[in-house]
Amino acid sequence: MSALVPLPVLLPLLAAAFSLAVGHFATVQRVLNLLVLSGIVVVAALLLARADGSGPVVLQLGGYAPPFGITLVADRLSALLLLVSISVMLAVLVFAIGQRITDQGRASTSTAFHPMYLVLSAGVSLAYLTGDLFNLFVAFEVMLSASYVLIARRTNAERVRPSMTYVIVSLTSSLLFLTMVAVVYTATGTVNLADLAGRIALLPDGARAGLALLMAVVFGIKSAVVPLHFWLPDSYPTAPAPVTAVFAALLTKVAVYALIRTQTLLFGDATSGTFLLVVALLTMLVGALGAIAQNDLNRLLSFLLVSHIGYMVFGLGLFTEIGLSGVILYVVHHIAVQGALFLVGGLVIRHAGTPSLRHMRGLARSYPLVAVLFAIPALNLAGIPPFSGFVAKVVLLRAGAEAATPLAYVVTAAAVATSFLTLFALSKVWVGSFWGEPAPAVPDVDPTDDVTVGTGESSRPMLAATGGLVLAGLVFAALAGPLSGVSERAAHDLLDQGPYRAAVLGEARAAP
């Protein structure tokens, strides 16, 4: 079983190389990409079943004992997130292929897209699976480098700036990440996460707390928490719909995963709890208020993305089992719903010919299907029952109420307020753009621009992919029972640390 662990990383890397080589055969690239991602979904499902059944699946690369080599670990949390993430990537890929074929015909090739998409998936997978802090840095690098290409591809004069913002902020965060790894190594002499867990505990209190906060800030940049979020709403909206969807669904969540993993495994107790709760409070409210102020559909969704990262940080900041369980449910829910919303956003923009909410009217009448596809994830994001967002939100609110500290109550109230603001922002879109007399589509200003295609056409694969993600919100809600079981066990693992460390280091060395 442990032989499966590296597949989600190596398979797409090999496929990416091949895909680059056969860049002139569009169909080969597409089929290969679909096959590889489907394969990873299967592998992830197997890993999840195994990790949930009999503990973390561990592979020591090269057979070197930890901490000397690199360890890959698939435990409940990483396998679950891997499964959900790659499934969403698969859906977005179907959308992207559909869009490409609709706009430019079956034969049109796009040399870079498919290889980069595969590299991105490899980076995401590695980030989830690695049990090594430096390797996590490498995973981020792989993921981000692919994302630079995807966001800057086919850019035009208008979009160079947002791409630059994205690239430079990401590079800065990488630099800080590397610095952080160096500091960790210098303080402890190891970068293996399981090993670090034991060694960081030996550091003096102040040093531990400083490291915890340093890590929180470093991962906070890529998670886009306030006040480190500015780059996100400035850069995401300008990319083509599938790219934005996959960025919004995954990249921030990978950073959130890293945040969860390091804060729980390495520091365990609530060293950074207060800090995280305050950050969560700010993130939720600033993001949601930002969304209300937007007149561009994609920017509005980007601010909501920021806002809802706050929910995840909130649950983490509580450092309780139920809080973490809520975070896991929320991450799973949010990956699907945010992907769905950005894909629908893409469909809406194709129909309206513009992302500007001021120029959209009466979409519900002209495109009822798109309206339904928008309404469900919009309600879901706002946490209106009976969708997955509601389930996850309830667990988080419950965690806040159970923590019963003044700060926890305040943040819980802020979470509820954020739900309200989210619905307020989305109802503005619905009332303003979906209701009313249909307006003619804005003519395509720049035919070379992939973002505002404005063709009014959406093919069956695009609708199916979007519908699939929309449906996922309903399926998660229906499966709330088993899903909350897994997330609760995963949360227990996170707080316990024992099983993870024992699986990586062996029983004897893991003992404190």
Added chain:
Amino acid sequence: MLIAIAAHFAVAAMLPLAARRCGRAAFAIGALVPAGSLALALTYLPGVLRGTPHGESVHWAERIGLLFTVRLDALAMLMTLLVTGVGAVVLCYFGRYADRDEPGHGRQAGLMVAFAGAMLGLVLADDVLSLYVYWEITTIASFLLVGGAGRDEESRRSAKQALVVTVFGGLALLLGLIVLAVAAGTFRLSGILADPPDGAAVTAAVALLLVGVATKSAQVPFHPWLPAAMVAPTPVSAYLHAAAMVKAGVYLAARLAPAFADRPVFWVPLVVLGLWTMVLGGFRALRQHDLKLLLAFGTVSQLGFLLVLVAVGTYTAALAGAAMLLAHGLFKSTLFLTAGAVDKGTGTRDIRELSGLGRQWPQLATLAGLAAASMAGLPPLLGFVGKEAALKAFLHATPKDVAVLCGITAGSVFTVAYTLRFLVGAFGTRPGAAPSRAKPPGAVFTAAIAVPALAGLVVGPGVGWLAPLAAGYAEALPGAHDYHLALWHGLTPPLLLSVLVLATGYAVYRAGRAVAVVSGRVPEPLRAQRGYDTAVSGLIRLAHGGTGRIQTGSLPVYLAVILLTVVAAPGTMLLLRGLPAIEAPWSRSWLQLPLAAIVLAAAGAVLRARRRLTAVLLTGMIGYGVGGLFLVRGAIDLALAQFLVETLTLVVFVLVLRRLPPPFARPGRERTGGQARSGQPALRRAEWRKALVAALGGTFVAVLATAYSAGRERLPPASAWYVDNAKPEAGATNVVNAILVDFRALDTIGEITVLLVAATGAASLALGAGRARRRTMPRPGRDERTEVRR
């Protein structure tokens, strides 16, 4: 009963399809579901009357506290009768009301049935989360039904207001319910009520619940959404905004009263707001010319009345509350359906235009008269029974009861007055006005209106049937059990009070014009609608102002904030919890000092460099300097790798630089154009600020690195292991190579990937630029449209 609730949603989902085939008949199909549910509920009636509630539960996600539960007790039975009965009647009526040619029957019918299901679930739910689930479904259904196709501005605005206000309350309710359930240790409503928890958190939770109650049941200051929602089709208003949805708040208050009515945080706000709302709603109704708006303000008023009755938490008041709950549902739906029939028949609902309808439609006028009599509290109708009981409940000499009695008496006077205004307005003959031309209402309308109207007439004298149900609920409340619901109690003080109310009400109606003038003089700032508008625009202003100020779009600002956070967050923690002591010597070799100086000087010089080549060479100098530092510390392998990489990079850079113009494009020069000089000081200040932030960040990282490495004396175990095993395990004499290609090969694979990706990206950018240029040129053989599409 869960199956009945589920049936509602299943049928609702299918109705849009059914409507395509059979048009308006979809409403009649939908009506079967609440009707069937009513029949099913009645089978449990004997058990409920015996005091054994019927219970069901199905797990959804039990660990979270999510389950679907049913607890059919006396109060739930009362609400079920109302919700399903009125639901079936209104759906039948809707089938006739909807225009045959108008699209969207399926949507409306589906939403109505889904709403009926949610409402049924709400009154039956025994756990807080599914209660909230149903609560929000009713909100969304109301939003979509009020907005309709959202074609005119008014319906969009009204729908949004209804949504914003009720969701606001709904979320407060959710938070309150969760805090309450966590404090009680159970998510079962019956469990919480059986053993209500205490504490500050619970008090806050109850206050939050009341926000939900007040918004849903349109209490001051949230009430304006309800009159605004009258833009919805009349059957929707009759069902959602009179008989069912707005009762959800009253129902919840009634449900909570047995456990919380003795706490001031529960009853004080409800009684105060309820009385205020009752008087204000009645007062405002006297000014309305639109029949529906008149009724809507009447509903607001009556909801206030109901809340007062259920919130005070005495036996008699609860009896009165139960009777009024049913009575209001019956008479208000009758009157709304009548208003709809008038609207359909004459094309107007304005009482200034209607005249002589009573003579043309005697049957309808009689039925409406019955309902109106019930509303005004005339015997022998159910409304009279309820009002008698209500007056009786407060006929005590305590200050609280006297105050409440004055309030509900005043409210009832207005009720009588606006009832007359409605009746005369709709059916009276105005002197000098031509009789309205009206199409006959038709059998379906008359039948649908007759059912609730006659029910009110029958249950009045036959209140004995209702009494056990009302008593079954009221039993849980304190107070003497010496009163029972009955039509005739003798010549009692409540009866005399009723007569007084009727007489005064008639006088107020006669003085209507004066009242209308007065009620129009509510100062603008005190109007609740204005409050809503101010709150919403304030929220939007806050959002725009705040976001505009922090989301500046300036990359240097973003980077500065990131760096400052990196310094501030861990820095504060280190200062608070104690910095690791720095005990390391200043230098281990004198060579370190000049090397460090070279690195620092080169780094500073890079920033000042004007030419690309200079910058590249200086960067190389930094690299070599760092390599030198490695060398000094004895890391020969590392130094070798560093020198190699630096040299390679330099060579590549120089090769590339040959094709680029030598100087950098300087910021500021092209931006300020000709007035470069005037832009200089601001630019320089910005430069200084950037330099300061950068220096701060750099210093902090240096301190951090020094502090954290200070605690360590020997090589870490990993380094020692790498040195020992490089040769035997990896066959390499150079440790760095062994680590890169063997021990940590996966890192290297990743980094190579990054390199290749960067190359691909650069190529794609370079090629893409060329492609974009080619693409803008029209290709022959394609028409205009395809060209645009690409």
